[in-house]
Amino acid sequence: MFAQKAIIITIGEHGTVVSAYSGSKTLSKLFIDILDEKSQNHIKEAFSKIKSAPIYIMLDTADQIYRKKNYPLVKKGDLKQIIKRDLSSDADRESIKNYIILEDKNHTKLKERKNWETLFINAPLSENANSWIKFLLELPNELAGIYMLPIETIALFKKLKPSIIKRSKINSKRNQIYCLIVRNRASQVRQIVFSQQGMIFTRVVDYNFENGGDLEKYEHDIYSTFEYLKRLHSDLKISEFEVINILAKNDLDKITKISNVELNFVNYTPNEVAQEIGYGDLLPNDSAYLDLVISKCFYENKKKVLRFSLPKIEFFHKFFLGLKSTYYANLTLLATISIFSILTVFEQEKSSASIANSEMKKISFTEDLAKLNRINIDDLENSEEQISAERIVDFGKNEETFYSAQQGFIGIYDRLKFIRENNVRIAKISYQIFNKDAKNTQTLKNFTLKFNGEIKNSSGDIENLFQDFDSLTSQVASNFKNKTIKHSELPRNIDFSKKYYSLPVDFTISNKAVEQ
Amino acid sequence: MKILNLRKKIIINSLITLILLAINGVVFFFYNNVEQASKAEIKKVEDQISGIKLRIKEIENKDAEIKKYKALWPTISEKRKYSGGIKIDDFNNVLADISKKYLITTENVKIDLPKIINQGVFKRETFDLYYTSVSINYFAISDVAAISFVEEFIASLYGYPVIVYFDMSKSKPYTAQDLSDISYGKSKGSIAGKLEFVWYVPKSLQQ
Numbered sequence: 001m002f003a004q005k006a007i008i009i010t011i012g013e014h015g016t017v018v019s020a021y022s023g024s025k026t027l028s029k030l031f032i033d034i035l036d037e038k039s040q041n042h043i044k045e046a047f048s049k050i051k052s053a054p055i056y057i058m059l060d061t062a063d064q065i066y067r068k069k070n071y072p073l074v075k076k077g078d079l080k081q082i083i084k085r086d087l088s089s090d091a092d093r094e095s096i097k098n099y100i101i102l103e104d105k106n107h108t109k110l111k112e113r114k115n116w117e118t119l120f121i122n123a124p125l126s127e128n129a130n131s132w133i134k135f136l137l138e139l140p141n142e143l144a145g146i147y148m149l150p151i152e153t154i155a156l157f158k159k160l161k162p163s164i165i166k167r168s169k170i171n172s173k174r175n176q177i178y179c180l181i182v183r184n185r186a187s188q189v190r191q192i193v194f195s196q197q198g199m200i201f202t203r204v205v206d207y208n209f210e211n212g213g214d215l216e217k218y219e220h221d222i223y224s225t226f227e228y229l230k231r232l233h234s235d236l237k238i239s240e241f242e243v244i245n246i247l248a249k250n251d252l253d254k255i256t257k258i259s260n261v262e263l264n265f266v267n268y269t270p271n272e273v274a275q276e277i278g279y280g281d282l283l284p285n286d287s288a289y290l291d292l293v294i295s296k297c298f299y300e301n302k303k304k305v306l307r308f309s310l311p312k313i314e315f316f317h318k319f320f321l322g323l324k325s326t327y328y329a330n331l332t333l334l335a336t337i338s339i340f341s342i343l344t345v346f347e348q349e350k351s352s353a354s355i356a357n358s359e360m361k362k363i364s365f366t367e368d369l370a371k372l373n374r375i376n377i378d379d380l381e382n383s384e385e386q387i388s389a390e391r392i393v394d395f396g397k398n399e400e401t402f403y404s405a406q407q408g409f410i411g412i413y414d415r416l417k418f419i420r421e422n423n424v425r426i427a428k429i430s431y432q433i434f435n436k437d438a439k440n441t442q443t444l445k446n447f448t449l450k451f452n453g454e455i456k457n458s459s460g461d462i463e464n465l466f467q468d469f470d471s472l473t474s475q476v477a478s479n480f481k482n483k484t485i486k487h488s489e490l491p492r493n494i495d496f497s498k499k500y501y502s503l504p505v506d507f508t509i510s511n512k513a514v515e516q
Numbered sequence: 517m518k519i520l521n522l523r524k525k526i527i528i529n530s531l532i533t534l535i536l537l538a539i540n541g542v543v544f545f546f547y548n549n550v551e552q553a554s555k556a557e558i559k560k561v562e563d564q565i566s567g568i569k570l571r572i573k574e575i576e577n578k579d580a581e582i583k584k585y586k587a588l589w590p591t592i593s594e595k596r597k598y599s600g601g602i603k604i605d606d607f608n609n610v611l612a613d614i615s616k617k618y619l620i621t622t623e624n625v626k627i628d629l630p631k632i633i634n635q636g637v638f639k640r641e642t643f644d645l646y647y648t649s650v651s652i653n654y655f656a657i658s659d660v661a662a663i664s665f666v667e668e669f670i671a672s673l674y675g676y677p678v679i680v681y682f683d684m685s686k687s688k689p690y691t692a693q694d695l696s697d698i699s700y701g702k703s704k705g706s707i708a709g710k711l712e713f714v715w716y717v718p719k720s721l722q723q
Contacts, residue, residue: 137518138518139518140518140521316518316519316522319519319522319523319526320522322522322526323522323525323526323529326526326529326530326532326533327529329529329533330529330532330533330536333533333536333537333539333540334536336540337536337539337540337543340540340543340544340546340547341543343547344543344546344547344550347547347550347551347554348550348554350554351550351551351553351554351555351557351558352554354554354558355554355557355558355561358558358561358562358565359561361561361565362561362564362565362568365565365568365569365572366568368568368572369568369571369572369575372572372575372576372579373575387589388642389578389582390641390642391642391643392582392585392586392589393578393581393582393585393641394640394641394642394643394718395585395589395592395596395597395718396581396584396585396588396589396592397585397637397640398596398640398645398676398716398718399588399591399592399596401637401638402676402678402716403676405676405678408678408679409666409679409682410667410670410679413663413667426659427685427686428683428684428685428686429682429683429684429685430681430682430683430684431679431681431682431683432680432681432682433679433680433681436680436714438633438647438649438714439633439635439638441637441678444678444680444714
């Protein structure tokens with residue numbers, strides 16, 4: 001349904017070959033002698049099922065004029081302007097015209113070129129060709145354009161070239177020039193010469209090899225073509241001039257009898273050519289004509305070489321372009337609609353799955369939550385005290401908040417019990433929380449403890465007094481680690497004549513952090 | 517004829533293009549709607565799941581907290597589990613009993629009006645915390661009695677009394693006359709003490 005389709009009309013002096021293709025299939029092949037009403041109806045009927053196929057006209061007429069012209073080395077854009085001006089100033093208004101800028105593959109950069117070589121093509125439209133164009137424009141199919149058979153034969157030549165090289169008898173060929181001599185049903189025998197630049201020469205010749213006739217003419221034509229080419233390619237030698245005959249078997253049999261050792265032939269029947277390039281079913285074994293092979297190669301060639309047109313064709317072309325644009329726009333929109341529809345369905349399914357998944361998770365978590373709640377309730381119900389968990393937590397927090405603060409003074413006082421063992425009599429003791437704030441239990445831990453009194457010695461030995469004092473200070477230090485401790489020293493003016501000694505002591509203990 | 521046909525086809529195709537454009541708009545709108553709706557639905561369920569997860573986390577935390585405090589519960593004394601609020605009569609009775617026990621003469625007992633505290637670390641669910649500042653000046657006959665009085669008095673109070681000031685000094689050594697006066701109950705003793713504490717007492721919300 002969507003395979004590439006095309007109708008190729010090869011118009012020549014001796015009739016018209018009509019072929020239609022779809023994909024790799026050949027749908028129809030007709031030879032029309034004269035375009036009369038009967039043949040028109042026949043064609044209309046044949047094409048009625050392939051209205052979407054574009055029609056390509058290939059002209060295989062004898063009066064095509066190929067003229068080579070050199071232009072000075074200007075920018076390519078400027079060159080095209082000059083050529084267009086030359087074409088519009090051409091006095092021949094009846095012919096269809098176009099040009100090819102010949103690419104020089106040896107000098108691809110502009111600086112390396114000497115000049116621009118162009119090939120001008122003029123093809124007068126015969127009455128027969130005009131009738132065909134008029135008829136084809138009436139068909140519902142699009143007339144895609146007019147093409148010259150010799151130029152478009154490059155598609156066939158490119159496919160056949162590997163086989164030609166294989167069959168060639170020339171050992172050291174120093175050129176890329178190949179002369180094809182082919183017989184078409186539409187125009188009979190034609191010489192087409194290809195070089196690296198594409199087609200560089202063509203002409204229609206007429207031979208009748210029956211009973212050995214025209215062999216000399218054939219040979220003479222090769223030499224005259226060679227001489228013409230020699231002017232273009234001065235280093236071309238006849239011994240390296242490759243002639244490829246694609247003719248009927250009978251004709252080839254005659255040609256092989258030519259005893260000229262200078263000439264190098266590579267011979268094919270049209271069917272052999274079809275076999276070589278993979279069109280096995282296209283021609284019968286004894287086919288004498290190459291038209292169908294050329295037109296199929298042209299059909300398959302995506303990059304046609306040179307399109308010719310007419311105002312009428314262009315007029316319809318614009319309509320077809322508009323129609324194609326709307327088709328493509330509709331196709332694009334249909335594709336977009338399809339994509340969005342699929343995406344919508346996909347999104348719905350995806351979201352349904354996601355929602356279901358999330359719902360499952362939700363159910364699972366809800367069950368977990370219910371289980372946890374149940375465990376908690378059971379725990380509390382099972383407890384012997386029957387006290388609410390909140391109350392237990394609240395009292396636990398109270399304990400955490402106040403316990404250490406509450407232990408403050410009582411705990412500190414307990415640590416002072418060693419004092420009595422050091423013969424100290426306390427006269428005054430004070431404990432104070434400084435910067436206290438009842439709303440901040442942390443502040444209730446910052447204390448200062450002061451005590452003063454007397455240290456007594458009843459042994460009569462002053463040394464014991466010193467020892468007791470040292471013991472007192474070291475015990476205070478060990479009992480209040482990480483605290484700031486300040487204490488008075490023993491006086492220097494001790495009266496050693498006394499029997500008993502009683503000296504004042506004064507200690508202040510506070511949190512180090514507060515001191516800082 | 518061919519041109520008319522082509523024109524007709526172009527017009528029909530253009531109309532189809534317009535219709536398809538409209539359908540495309542509708543389909544896109546529908547797709548967008550479905551996408552947004554499903555996203556919203558998924559978000560709603562996910563939000564609910566997040567809420568449940570949060571609740572589970574809360575319950576787990578709460579569970580851990582309950583376990584922790586359940587273990588602590590037996591170690592908390594009954595006095596600290598009291599939640600009847602600050603009762604001045606009870607306070608006076610305890611003070612009188614313990615003063616009598618240690619021959620303490622109290623003077624100038626001050627107790628502020630209790631205030632409620634239920635912010636931050638003091639926030640509780642089952643009770644409010646009240647606090648007040650208490651100041652007691654007293655005289656004792658010995659330093660041991662003075663300290664024991666403080667220890668027992670503080671231990672006898674329910675809730676959490678936190679000592680913030682304590683001062684104890686002996687004004688003079690005892691004479692025979694002093695000792696005689698003490699035995700006759702004529703002297704308060706020469707040990708002067710001052711006790712200040714902040715007293716935190718819970719009061720159940722039901723009360």
